[in-house]
Amino acid sequence: MNTAYTPQAFEEGSTALLAPDPVVRFENISRNYKMDHVEVPALQGVSGSIARARSTFITGPSGSGKSTLLNILGLLDRATSGTVDFLGEDVTQLSDRAAADFRSRHIGFVFQSFNLIPVLSVRENVEFPLLNQKMSAAARRERSMEYLEAVGLGDMVDRRPGEISGGQRQRVAIARALVSRPTLLIADEPTANLDSKTSRDIVALMERMQREHATSVLICTHDTDLISPTSTVINIIDGKTRQEQAQ
Numbered sequence: 001m002n003t004a005y006t007p008q009a010f011e012e013g014s015t016a017l018l019a020p021d022p023v024v025r026f027e028n029i030s031r032n033y034k035m036d037h038v039e040v041p042a043l044q045g046v047s048g049s050i051a052r053a054r055s056t057f058i059t060g061p062s063g064s065g066k067s068t069l070l071n072i073l074g075l076l077d078r079a080t081s082g083t084v085d086f087l088g089e090d091v092t093q094l095s096d097r098a099a100a101d102f103r104s105r106h107i108g109f110v111f112q113s114f115n116l117i118p119v120l121s122v123r124e125n126v127e128f129p130l131l132n133q134k135m136s137a138a139a140r141r142e143r144s145m146e147y148l149e150a151v152g153l154g155d156m157v158d159r160r161p162g163e164i165s166g167g168q169r170q171r172v173a174i175a176r177a178l179v180s181r182p183t184l185l186i187a188d189e190p191t192a193n194l195d196s197k198t199s200r201d202i203v204a205l206m207e208r209m210q211r212e213h214a215t216s217v218l219i220c221t222h223d224t225d226l227i228s229p230t231s232t233v234i235n236i237i238d239g240k241t242r243q244e245q246a247q
């Protein structure tokens with residue numbers, strides 16, 4: 001174990017919150033929301049990093065700022081101040097169009113509500129992120145089938161999302177998030193609507209895919225039972241962070 005990454009090295013407010021070989025480093029992120037002309041601080045100077053090909057969990061009480069941080073790191077929202085270095089690039093400086101392009105090339109999302117398109121088949125849902133890539137229809141189909149088989153749904157590809165279980169829908173969402181081979185998989189409460197066994201299976205699946213494809217995985221969850229011993233934990237309380245290396 002590298003002692004540079006013990007929890008003591010990650011004191012609150014430290015700017016040296018470095019994971020080994022990080023793909024993302026964020027420094028002093030603040031985000032204020034405007035409510036009735038009053039600025040409400042959701043994040044107050046949080047710093048940390050996301051290691052390559054590892055799992056990082058964001059935990060913390062309701063309203064502490066977890067989704068706000070996830071949205072900023074996923075380039076879905078902008079920080080009021082602070083920097084996000086993603087693969088060596090300061091992505092806080094990107095235009096909206098460049099941020100959307102960066103997102104489609106490097107980030108896959110899994111949400112608690114699955115966000116599948118109900119009128120498309122399971123296979124068409126997984127193919128969807130590949131439509132704006134330079135790939136033939138046959139290559140798209142082959143790649144989608146590869147990921148659907150990897151998540152154990154090779155025999156359900158012609159069903160609609162309404163014709164499969166919640167756990168199966170979440171597996172489709174994982175295949176869809178990974179099919180474009182992103183650098184970072186972001187999952188916001190991916191197990192919130194699932195029973196505890198299915199939840200553990202879903203996290204195990206994400207971690208297997210992470211090992212096989214060297215993807216970094218960032219998971220926001222209330223459920224600390226899901227956290228694996230080798231992962232990094234970023235704990236947010238009242239908009240401030242503490243990052244710990246679990247092992």
Ligand SMILES: Nc1ncnc2c1ncn2[C@@H]1O[C@H](COP(=O)(O)OP(=O)(O)OP(=O)(O)O)[C@@H](O)[C@H]1O
Nearest residue numbers: 033034035040042061062063064065066067068069
């Ligand atoms: N669009 C918004 N406008 C105003 N305030 C917001 C907005 N989104 C979030 N907030 C506030 O910012 C704070 C952090 O919210 P956030 O959703 O990031 O917390 P969270 O830790 O993800 O909560 P939960 O676990 O309940 O989902 C909360 O006080 C919330 O009320």
